[in-house]
Amino acid sequence: QVQLQESGPGLVKPSQTLSLTCTVSGGSISSGSYYWNWIRQPAGKGLEWIGRIYSSGSTNYNPSLKSRVTISVDTSKNHFSLKLSSVTAADTAVYYCARARGGYCSGGNCYSIWVIGSTYYYYMDVWGKGTTVTVSS
């Protein structure tokens, strides 16, 4: 059974870069048609999707964070990583990593490949427990 575990510094200074890693156990990050996601949740607030990466290295980011976010994958270490630059107190949150399945659907059939401009199916079926990151001097 696949499990995800987030790791990284719990405290980051303003204007610096937040760096987190999500280690995948119980399965290979490059097997199957899975997408690897980062999501965050400020205390008492809702979930915000940060972005995702496929094992090939293809990425998608939340437009509101795109200029500051980099997600990368290291298949040799079976983990993927998040870097968020120029952080402020507003970036203080619990950060989750999650595995997702997805693809496009057409003519009543769905396929586990991504075709731009299609009808998409996508869902996050395995989540890490989350790690709290505080931005403070």
Place this chain on the structure above:
Amino acid sequence: QSVLTQPPSVSVAPGQKVTISCSGGSSNIGNNYVSWYQQLPGAAPKLLIYDNNKRPSGISDRFSGSKSGTSATLGITGLQTGDEADYYCGTWDSSLSTYWVFGGGTKLTVL
């Protein structure tokens, strides 16, 4: 402000049924599949419903999902105190950029 609108809170008596709505538009719910997530207090989110109305293995049939046009609905029957949680809908948005969006979340209280 999320592009997917959910009621902030709902309260229901034990044993009763509740529906939680998720309203969007043609670029998100109207064109893509919806999933729902349950977040118990202090825990990570958990997948409840995928592809609009499918349940993952191990999820009770008390939970159901549906979609019509640009809105989706999560239904829970036979409410238990253990169902008290935050519930989030989510889907892809294909407006200017293609990205995943969550609803603002609904806090379910079982009185």
